[in-house]
Amino acid sequence: MILEARESAAPLDVLPSSGRSTLVKKELMVKSHNGSFRADFVSPYTLQQTQPKESKAFMFWVLVVVLLILALVNMILTFTILSVLRLGQGMQSLELIPSDNLIKFYGLTDLCNITKRDGHLEGFQDSPVSLTADNSEAVVNILKHKGAKTWTTSKIVVRPDGLAEITNVSTFEVKDHEGRLVFSSAYPNFELPKGVKKLDVQIARVSRISSPVDSNLLVGSDTYVKLRGNEGTKIEGKEIVWSADQDLLLRSLNGSIHLMGGHGVVLDVQNMPLVTNEGSTQQFKLCVCREKGRLFRVKMPATCLSYAGANNPCA
Structure with a gap:
C-alpha cells in the first residue's frame, strides 16, 4: 500500500507576494533538474538505429582506402610499362603520326605479321625499306576479303637463296631512289635503262631475249649457263660464238639438233677431246x-x- 502525501497548494492570489515568488523559483529549479536528467537518457530503439549507421560509415572508409591503394598500384604499373617500353608519342623504334595516318619505324624492327589495309609500305627519303627474315622466307601477301572468307590473291616470296617469286600480279614496277622507272611488267619488251649495261640474275623465265642490231648480246656466268625451252630453243644471230672452260653440252629430249650457218659451221677441234679408235667397230644393215x-x-x-x-x- 502506497501512501502519497500531497500538499494542497494554495491559490496564488491567496499567498503573499514573497511566498508567490519563492514558489515560482522552486518550480523553475525542479523543471531544470528534470531536464538535465532527460538529456542522459537513451532509449533501446535509439541504440538499435545508431549501430548500423556506424558500421556503414566504417565500411565506406574501408572501401575508399582500398580504392586508393588500387589506384596507387595501377599508377605504379603504368609508369613501369611506360619506362620499359619507352612509350611516348610512339615507342622506342616506332612513332605515330596521326596527322598523316602514318607509323614511322626507327632502326631495326622485328615483327612477325604486318597487316596494312591500303597495301602501301613506304620509306622516307634517303631511308630505304628493308624487309629481312632469319633463315626463312620473306612473304608479302595480298589478301582479299569477302564476308568471313579471306584468301590470297597475289604474293611476293623472297627465298633464303636470294630468289624472288612474284605470282598473280598484273603489274610489277621497280623504281630507283629518284622515282624513275627501272622495270615494269606492263610493257611487253623490257629494255635496260640508260646507263645500265649489265643485268645480273640467277633465273630468268622469258620467251625472248634480244639485243639491238648494232650491239652484241653476251650471256655469261662464272659457273655455268643453262638455256632450256619447253618447246625448243632457237638462237639466231649474225655470228654465234659458244665458248666454255670445260664442256659444251647440246641435248634434245624428243627432237633433233640443227646447226646451220650461211658460211658454214666451224668447230674448233684443237682443244676438243676426240675418241681414239681402240678397236674395229662392226656395222650391220637390217x-x-x-x-x-x-x-x-x-x-x-x-x-x-x-x-x-x-x-x-x-x-
Whole structure:
C-alpha cells in the first residue's frame, strides 16, 4: 500500500507576494533538474538505429582506402610499362603520326605479321625499306576479303637463296631512289635503262631475249649457263660464238639438233677431246624379206642380196 502525501497548494492570489515568488523559483529549479536528467537518457530503439549507421560509415572508409591503394598500384604499373617500353608519342623504334595516318619505324624492327589495309609500305627519303627474315622466307601477301572468307590473291616470296617469286600480279614496277622507272611488267619488251649495261640474275623465265642490231648480246656466268625451252630453243644471230672452260653440252629430249650457218659451221677441234679408235667397230644393215616378212641383218659393206641358195634367209 502506497501512501502519497500531497500538499494542497494554495491559490496564488491567496499567498503573499514573497511566498508567490519563492514558489515560482522552486518550480523553475525542479523543471531544470528534470531536464538535465532527460538529456542522459537513451532509449533501446535509439541504440538499435545508431549501430548500423556506424558500421556503414566504417565500411565506406574501408572501401575508399582500398580504392586508393588500387589506384596507387595501377599508377605504379603504368609508369613501369611506360619506362620499359619507352612509350611516348610512339615507342622506342616506332612513332605515330596521326596527322598523316602514318607509323614511322626507327632502326631495326622485328615483327612477325604486318597487316596494312591500303597495301602501301613506304620509306622516307634517303631511308630505304628493308624487309629481312632469319633463315626463312620473306612473304608479302595480298589478301582479299569477302564476308568471313579471306584468301590470297597475289604474293611476293623472297627465298633464303636470294630468289624472288612474284605470282598473280598484273603489274610489277621497280623504281630507283629518284622515282624513275627501272622495270615494269606492263610493257611487253623490257629494255635496260640508260646507263645500265649489265643485268645480273640467277633465273630468268622469258620467251625472248634480244639485243639491238648494232650491239652484241653476251650471256655469261662464272659457273655455268643453262638455256632450256619447253618447246625448243632457237638462237639466231649474225655470228654465234659458244665458248666454255670445260664442256659444251647440246641435248634434245624428243627432237633433233640443227646447226646451220650461211658460211658454214666451224668447230674448233684443237682443244676438243676426240675418241681414239681402240678397236674395229662392226656395222650391220637390217633387211626384210618381201614375201615372208622375216628380218635379218647383214654385215657391211655387203647388201641384202648377197646371199643365195642355202644361205638365203628368205628361201
